[in-house]
Structure formats: C-alpha cells, structure tokens
Amino acid sequence: MRMPKLTAFLTATAVFASALTLAARADEVHVLNWKGYGADEPWAIAAFEKATGNKVVNDFFNSEQEMLTKLRTNPGLYDVVMINAAFNDQAMAEKLIQPIDTSKLPNYADISKDKAGSSMLVHDGKVYGVPWVWGLTALAINDKSFDKPPTSIAEMWDPAHKGRVTIRDDAVEAVQFGAIATGQNINDVKDMEAVKAKLTSLMPQIKTFWSSENDWNQMVASNQIDIGTYWSGSADRAKTHFKLPVSLVIPQEGAVAWLDAFSIPVGSKNVAGAEAFINYMIDPKFYVEWVTKVGAPVSANTKAVEALPESSFNRKVMGDPAVAKRIQFQAPITDAQRETYLALWQQLKVDVK
Amino acid sequence: MAVQIAAASRSGLRSALPLLAPAYLWLTVAIFLPLSAMVFFSFMTDLPRSGKPWAFTLENYAAFFSQSLYLTLLVASLRLGLEVTLWCIVIGYPAAYVLAKVLKGRSREAIFLLVILPFWSNGLVRIFSWAMVLREGGILDTALNAVLPFKINIDLMYSYPAVIIGLVHSYVPYMVLTCYLTLQAIDDSLIEAGRSLGASRLQVLKRVIIPLSMPGLVAGAVLIFVPVVGSFMEPRILGGRTGTFYGTVIEDQFVAVFNWPLGAALSFILLAVVLVILAVTSPVLRRAA
Numbered sequence: 001m002r003m004p005k006l007t008a009f010l011t012a013t014a015v016f017a018s019a020l021t022l023a024a025r026a027d028e029v030h031v032l033n034w035k036g037y038g039a040d041e042p043w044a045i046a047a048f049e050k051a052t053g054n055k056v057v058n059d060f061f062n063s064e065q066e067m068l069t070k071l072r073t074n075p076g077l078y079d080v081v082m083i084n085a086a087f088n089d090q091a092m093a094e095k096l097i098q099p100i101d102t103s104k105l106p107n108y109a110d111i112s113k114d115k116a117g118s119s120m121l122v123h124d125g126k127v128y129g130v131p132w133v134w135g136l137t138a139l140a141i142n143d144k145s146f147d148k149p150p151t152s153i154a155e156m157w158d159p160a161h162k163g164r165v166t167i168r169d170d171a172v173e174a175v176q177f178g179a180i181a182t183g184q185n186i187n188d189v190k191d192m193e194a195v196k197a198k199l200t201s202l203m204p205q206i207k208t209f210w211s212s213e214n215d216w217n218q219m220v221a222s223n224q225i226d227i228g229t230y231w232s233g234s235a236d237r238a239k240t241h242f243k244l245p246v247s248l249v250i251p252q253e254g255a256v257a258w259l260d261a262f263s264i265p266v267g268s269k270n271v272a273g274a275e276a277f278i279n280y281m282i283d284p285k286f287y288v289e290w291v292t293k294v295g296a297p298v299s300a301n302t303k304a305v306e307a308l309p310e311s312s313f314n315r316k317v318m319g320d321p322a323v324a325k326r327i328q329f330q331a332p333i334t335d336a337q338r339e340t341y342l343a344l345w346q347q348l349k350v351d352v353k
Numbered sequence: 354m355a356v357q358i359a360a361a362s363r364s365g366l367r368s369a370l371p372l373l374a375p376a377y378l379w380l381t382v383a384i385f386l387p388l389s390a391m392v393f394f395s396f397m398t399d400l401p402r403s404g405k406p407w408a409f410t411l412e413n414y415a416a417f418f419s420q421s422l423y424l425t426l427l428v429a430s431l432r433l434g435l436e437v438t439l440w441c442i443v444i445g446y447p448a449a450y451v452l453a454k455v456l457k458g459r460s461r462e463a464i465f466l467l468v469i470l471p472f473w474s475n476g477l478v479r480i481f482s483w484a485m486v487l488r489e490g491g492i493l494d495t496a497l498n499a500v501l502p503f504k505i506n507i508d509l510m511y512s513y514p515a516v517i518i519g520l521v522h523s524y525v526p527y528m529v530l531t532c533y534l535t536l537q538a539i540d541d542s543l544i545e546a547g548r549s550l551g552a553s554r555l556q557v558l559k560r561v562i563i564p565l566s567m568p569g570l571v572a573g574a575v576l577i578f579v580p581v582v583g584s585f586m587e588p589r590i591l592g593g594r595t596g597t598f599y600g601t602v603i604e605d606q607f608v609a610v611f612n613w614p615l616g617a618a619l620s621f622i623l624l625a626v627v628l629v630i631l632a633v634t635s636p637v638l639r640r641a642a
Contacts, residue, residue, distance in 0.1 A: 065611045170609075208511045208593035222488060224510075342610055343420075349597040350422045353429065 129261030135297030140230035143245035166228035169209035233297030413618030445528030511593025535569030
C-alpha cells in the first residue's frame with residue numbers, strides 16, 4: 001500500500017527536478033567532459049560556433065562515477081559526453097548512450113583501425129563511442145628535484161622522496177599502479193595481497209592525494225612534491241601551457257593506458273549538433289592547435305598525429321614501438337572488482353592515519 | 354480553570370498558525386522530504402533510477418558493523434569534533450567577554466565586524482587561503498623566518514593540525530556570537546556585588562559569569578560539534594594523507610562511487626550517534642546551564 005505511493009512520489013520529484021533542468025535549446029550542444037580537457041577551450045568553442053552556428057554549453061565532472069551519475073539524473077540534458085572507453089560498456093548497458101551514425105563524421109575514417117574497432121566501443125556492430133585521444137597514467141617528476149629522470153617505478157619508494165610523493169585519490173588507479181609495481185597484469189590482478197603490501201609501504205612516502213590537474217600543478221609550482229602518478233596529457237599541459245618544471249616518465253615496468261571517446265547520450269535533443277562537435281574534436285586542425293597552445297594526449301586520428309612536428313613528444317615518445325610494448329590498456333571493470341578495490345583503498349587510507 | 358487555559362492556548366495556537374506556516378512549509382519541503390527520501394534510499398540495494406533491479410535490505414547498515422574502518426573513522430571524527438569545539442571555546446569565549454563587557458561603542462562594532470567577517474566569504478575560498486598560509490615556503494613560514502633570528506621550518510599543510518586550524522577558523526564565530534549574547538545579558542551590578550562582597554576576579558568568573566553564560570557556551574558547542582563531526586571539505590583539502598574522516602568517506606559514496614544507499618546509511622548512523630551523545634549529555638548540560 002505504501003510502496004507504490006512512495007515510488008510515485010519519488011518519480012514525481014524526479015520528473016519535477018528534471019523538468020526544471022531541461023531548459024536546453026535545440027541549437028545548443030551540451031557537452032559533458034573533464035574541466036580543462038580540450039572541449040572547453042575558448043578558441044575551440046569560438047571556432048566551432050562560428051563554423052556551425054551551434055552554441056556550446058560545457059558541464060564538467062570530477063570522476064567517471066560522477067559523469068555516470070550526471071547522465072542518469074539528467075536524461076536529455078547532454079548532447080555529447082566524453083567517456084573513458086573502459087566505462088563505455090557500462091554506460092551502454094544502462095542505456096545512457098545511443099549508437100552513433102559514423103557516416104555523419106567525415107573525420108571518422110582517419111581514426112586508427114585498432115582504436116575505432118575496439119571491442120570496448122563497438123557493440124553488436126554498432127559504434128557507441130568515437131575514439132578521441134589516448135594517453136597514459138604514468139609518472140611525472142618535478143624537474144627541480146632530479147638531475148636525471150628516473151627510469152624505474154621504484155623511485156616512488158625511495159626514502160629520499162619521503163613526504164614528497166603524490167598519487168591520485170582513486171581506488172582503481174591505485175590498485176592498477178600497484179599491479180604494475182608488482183609486475184602483474186592490470187586487468188587481471190592475481191595477487192591482491194602483493195598489491196596491498198606494496199601500496200602500504202608507499203603510504204608513508206605520500207604528501208597528499210591529488211584529485212585534479214590543478215592540485216598536481218599547484219604542488220609543483222610551490223615545490224612541495226618530487227614525483228607522483230600523473231596523466232600524460234596533463235603533464236604535457238603543465239609543461240607547455242603552465243610552464244611548470246614537469247616531465248613525464250614512462251617507467252620500464254610499464255604504465256596504464258586509457259582511451260577516451262565521445263558518445264551521444266540517449267535523449268539528446270541536438271544529435272546533428274553533437275555529430276558536428278565530435279567531428280570537430282577529432283579534426284587534425286583542432287588537434288594541432290590544442291597540442292601547440294595547451295598540450296594534449298595523443299589523438300586517435302592518425303592524420304592528426306602525423307600533422308604534428310616529428311620531434312613532438314606525442315609523436316616521438318608515445319608513438320615509439322618500445323613504449324607501445326610496455327603499456328597496458330585498461331579494460332572494463334566489474335562492479336564487484338570496483339568494490340574490492342575501493343575497500344582495499346579505503347583500508348589503506350585509514351591505516352595510514 | 355484548566356479547561357480555560359487549554360482553550361486559551363488552543364486559540365493562541367490557531368492565531369499563531371499563519372505565522373508558523375511559512376517556516377513549517379519550508380522545513381517540510383527543504384528538509385523533511387529530501388531527508389525521508391534518504392531514509393528510503395538507505396534501505397535499498399540500489400537506486401531505482403540506476404536501471405538495475407533493486408530490493409529492500411539492511412545490508413547498508415550492516416556494512417558499518419562488519420568493517421572496522423567505519424568505526425575507526427567515526428571515532429576519529431568525534432575526536433576532531435571535540436578538539437575543534439574545545440579550541441573554539443578557548444579562543445571564542447574570552448573574545449566574547451571582551452566584546453560584551455570591556456569594549457564599548459565604535460571599537461566594539463569594529464571588533465564585532467572582524468569576528469563575523471569570515472561568515473561573509475565563501476568556505477572554499479577560506480580553506481584555500483589557509484593552504485597558502487600553512488605550506489612550506491608559504492606566508493606563515495616566510496613571515497616567521499623573516500622575523501626570527503634562527504631558521505625554522507614550518508610546514509603545517511597536509512596534516513592534522515592544519516585541519517584543526519581550518520575548522521576552528523570557520524566555526525569560532527558561532528561561539529563568539531552565542532557567548533556574546535548571554536554575556537551581554539549579565540547585569541553588571543551582579544559582578545559589582547560579587548566584587549564588593551570580597552570575591553576575587555577569578556571567583557567572580559567562576560561563580561557568577563561562567564554559570565550565567567553557560568546557555569551560550571552550550572549552544573555554541575552544539576552548533577560547532579555537530580557539523581564538524583560530519584565535515585569533509587576541510588579534511589580533504591588540508592589534511593593530506595591523514596585527511597580521511599567519516600565525512601570524507603560519506604562524500605566518496607555519493608560523489609566517487611555512486612553508492613547512495615551506503616552513503617545514506619552511514620549518514621544516518623552518524624546522525625544517530627550524534628543524537629545519542631546529545632541525549633546522554635543533555636542532563637549534565639542542562640544542570641550546568
């Protein structure tokens with residue numbers, strides 16, 4: 001008797017709330033992405049708006065879970081969403097994103113075949129994600145603290161850096177980092193105890209946990225850290241755009257690779273605008289400008305990467321076959337795995353108190 | 354007679370109803386409804402809108418007892434609440450006394466303004482400014498080294514003391530305001546009478562001023578203790594690797610892992626614990642007040 005009433009009440013509240021937020025105009029393209037990650041560059045938005053007449057409205061998330069939450073709780077609000085390929089499966093299963101008609105994207109043909117055909121993005125022959133850029137979660141160093149860049153991940157455990165190390169406050173990243181440090185496959189961690197022991201011994205080294213690019217850059221700017229885990233595109237941005245003494249290190253033990261892709265949420269009110277925006281985001285012209293002005297990860301569009309100078313980091317180092325052999329691409333993670341990782345990570349954070 | 358009084362109070366209630374209605378309507382919409390939705394969530398396996406099947410369960414509450422880490426964090430948060438409240442009393446009470454009894458006119462207004470000034474700035478801005486002050490090579494470190502003849506190294510950032518400093522700064526105005534109100538209401542002639550009857554300044558403080566201002570102290574302490582126990586922003590930004598508290602774990606459940614049911618259950622356990630603490634201490638506090 002009470003149950004249907006409560007459900008009805010909850011639904012009513014939800015409908016009311018979404019009615020308030022759904023004031024989207026048809027020629028607006030609502031984009032959901034990380035802050036400061038290409039899609040919100042003012043010059044890029046200006047160029048896109050001028051070329052297509054669509055107006056770009058940016059919204060941001062701080063974690064993949066927050067992105068999924070925003071999609072779930074605001075159906076119909078967003079037209080374009082940037083999803084890490086490892087989460088594409090989950091978003092599709094929850095019916096949050098729709099198949100994309102790639103014939104509407106002229107630049108799609110130039111995307112490298114292995115990325116475009118990734119089983120994480122293509123389900124039943126339908127494309128649910130357009131590969132945008134890929135990069136690494138590797139190490140980055142404060143150039144002021146090193147004469148010569150380190151080559152091993154073990155540098156993080158060096159007592160010389162005690163209290164000057166940082167890692168991201170993210171259970172999955174922490175566990176996968178621990179897997180690399182203990183020589184395991186990041187997508188199939190067999191010896192969880194070894195990972196735990198390795199991370200436990202890292203905790204006293206840590207200054208603080210970072211959660212955004214800004215945290216990392218500020219700590220380097222005020223010379224508070226020597227070394228830490230970082231994303232390759234962010235390290236490039238810190239160096240190019242913010243002129244900080246930051247260098248990316250791809251340790252000999254390996255690094256975690258991820259692929260970011262654009263998707264169109266179910267219920268998008270401006271699919272044509274979304275397609276135009278995604279096509280613009282994978283365009284070589286946008287990419288070269290992004291890399292030169294701001295710093296970016298590696299484009300999935302082969303023509304875009306070829307348009308960079310031969311000596312550029314994204315072409316020389318990231319395109320190096322020796323590096324390609326060391327890196328491990330992130331695969332989707334089940335809810336059960338995620339819970340195990342989170343429990344481990346929380347325990348580590350409590351034990352260090 | 355009794356009937357008459359009852360009737361009078363009933364008609365009093367009726368005439369007060371239009372005055373009470375806006376406040377109660379607002380409380381119903383803004384507090385009661387979301388809170389009941391959260392109670393509902395806390396008994397569910399998953400949110401109905403996540404697209405997965407869901408059922409009712411007590412598991413979220415059981416999780417608190419099955420893992421020692423939640424209890425450890427709750428104890429740490431309660432300790433943090435006590436310490437912050439204590440420091441707020443130590444700093445806020447004398448300030449309130451000076452404002453109420455020593456300063457008059459313009460200077461009182463000026464100091465009062467300084468006390469409530471933090472209220473006018475955004476909490477996040479305040480915390481980030483503390484980050485600039487407390488870190489190595491920050492404002493405090495540089496200033497002290499410029500003045501002192503010997504070299505000292507001050508790096509309070511990302512530590513437990515940093516969390517205490519940030520929280521005390523945010524909450525001390527509550528203590529000053531509540532204590533100021535009760536201290537101001539103390540008749541000066543009571544203090545003069547005590548003094549003229551031979552009580553020392555300390556005795557006057559202990560026997561007259563503190564007992565009479567106790568309601569303000571208690572109100573301030575409760576106003577500070579309750580939000581500090583659940584605080585998450587200050588520990589996260591200022592606490593570094595030691596900044597994991599009960600509040601930050603709840604925040605993680607909502608923001609990072611989308612486990613609203615567990616987050617809601619943890620919140621209600623916190624609410625229950627705080628209510629029990631207030632209920633147990635209330636006879637003591639009431640006697641003191």
